[in-house]
Amino acid sequence: MVPLWMYLAVAAALFSIGVFGVLARRNAVAILMSVELMLNAVNINLVAFWRYSETGTDLLLNGYVFTAFVLIVAAAEAAVGLAIIITVYRNRRSVVPEEARALKG
Amino acid sequence: MELNAISIGFVVFTVFTLGGALGVVATRNLFQGTIWLMVSLFGVAGYFVLLSAPFLAAVQILVYIGAIAILITFAVMLTRSIALIKARYIRTLPNFIASLTLFLILLLGVTIPIFGPHSPESIPEYVASTRDLGAALVDENGYVLPFLLASVLLTAAMIGAIFIARDETT
Numbered sequence: 553m554v555p556l557w558m559y560l561a562v563a564a565a566l567f568s569i570g571v572f573g574v575l576a577r578r579n580a581v582a583i584l585m586s587v588e589l590m591l592n593a594v595n596i597n598l599v600a601f602w603r604y605s606e607t608g609t610d611l612l613l614n615g616y617v618f619t620a621f622v623l624i625v626a627a628a629e630a631a632v633g634l635a636i637i638i639t640v641y642r643n644r645r646s647v648v649p650e651e652a653r654a655l656k657g
Numbered sequence: 658m659e660l661n662a663i664s665i666g667f668v669v670f671t672v673f674t675l676g677g678a679l680g681v682v683a684t685r686n687l688f689q690g691t692i693w694l695m696v697s698l699f700g701v702a703g704y705f706v707l708l709s710a711p712f713l714a715a716v717q718i719l720v721y722i723g724a725i726a727i728l729i730t731f732a733v734m735l736t737r738s739i740a741l742i743k744a745r746y747i748r749t750l751p752n753f754i755a756s757l758t759l760f761l762i763l764l765l766g767v768t769i770p771i772f773g774p775h776s777p778e779s780i781p782e783y784v785a786s787t788r789d790l791g792a793a794l795v796d797e798n799g800y801v802l803p804f805l806l807a808s809v810l811l812t813a814a815m816i817g818a819i820f821i822a823r824d825e826t827t
Contacts, residue, residue, distance in 0.1 A: 553780055554667045559704070560767040562671055566678050566697075568760035573682035576752040578745065581687055581732050585694050588725065589678050592701045595713075597767075603708040604780055613785050613793045617800050619713055620790075623720055624807045628814030630725045634732040635822035641736040642824070650747075 559600035567593035580637045580647045584630065591626045595619050666707055673700030685745055687733045695726045712787040 566589055573586025602615025640652050677697025684690045698721040705714035746752070793799035 554664055554707070557768045557771055558667065559708075560771075561764055562674065562704075564760055564763035564767060565675055567763065568756045569675070569678040569682055571759055572752055572756035575755065576746040576749055577682065578747055579687060581729060581736065582681070582690060584732075585681050585690060585729060588694065588721070589681060589697060592674075592698060592721075595717075596701060596704055599705055599708045599710050599713060603710070603784065613790060613799075616710060616713070616785065616790055617793065617803070619710075620716065621803060621807055623713075623716055624811060627720055627725060628810055630728055631814050631818040632821065634728055635818040637732055638735055638822050647736050 556600060556604045559596060563593040563596040563600070566590075566596070578648050578650075580640070580649050581634075583649065584633050584637070587633075588626065588630065591622060595622055598622070663707055666703065670700045670703035670707070673697065673703065675700075688730070691726055691730045691733060694729065695722050698722050698726065709784045712790060 570586045570588075570590035570593060573589065574583050577583050577586065598615050598619045602612075602619075605612070605615070637647060641647050644652060646652070674697050677693045677695070677700060680693030681690050681697060684693060698717060702714040702717040702721075705711070705717060794804050795801055
């Protein structure tokens with residue numbers, strides 16, 4: 553059996569790679585892809601803790617269902633985020649987030 | 658960790674997941690980046706199989722690789738961002754140091770509390786199946802309210818995406 557901390561270590565590495573992508577990439581689509589990586593790291597953690605926890609007599613499905621809802625929210629976030637990126641690109645001919653500052657005071 | 662099918666699979670999926678993630682943040686061509694993203698998401702689906710959650714693995718492949726990665730591919734093609742951006746990164750070194758620090762903090766924070774006496778000795782024999790998940794999702798004592806809220810969220814997101822991305826000139 554693979555120990556629990558290995559799953560957590562891989563998830564931490566994946567999350568950190570995603571954080572680096574969000575902070576450092578200049579392209580809004582690349583930033584959105586890095587956000588997806590971070591969400592996947594969280595999903596690995598949730599499923600690993602669910603699998604390794606003692607369920608006892610009851611069937612505990614919290615981790616499983618939580619992961620399914622994270623997937624749903626990720627799908628919604630990707631759809632709306634990409635729609636916003638396409639609209640910004642249509643208006644400003646750019647996908648660099650620093651250049652979308654029409655709301656800046 | 659003894660050598661068996663599960664540990665070999667773990668190593669293989671680790672290579673897929675982390676290699677694909679590094680490809681996503683490192684590649685200059687965003688179209689290749691979406692391919693790397695698919696590789697990484699496939700590795701995560703493999704983890705779900707190893708953790709005996711086959712339904713989540715199937716959903717991961719269907720929703721992430723089948724829908725989200727294709728959606729991102731369309732966004733990359735619609736915005737023609739490949740040729741427009743010369744520099745890949747901003748503030749590369751401080752961001753790299755910050756991410757590395759975050760990784761070390763996370764690693765210590767998640768591994769220290771579960772080492773030693775608190776480490777799980779063995780994984781439980783019996784695990785909930787997809788049938789149990791389906792029953793719990795529509796059980797009134799289970800998750801029927803979040804299930805319905807998720808449906809509302811998906812509908813709202815779909816309508817919102819169509820409304821935001823609509824071309825007003827046509």
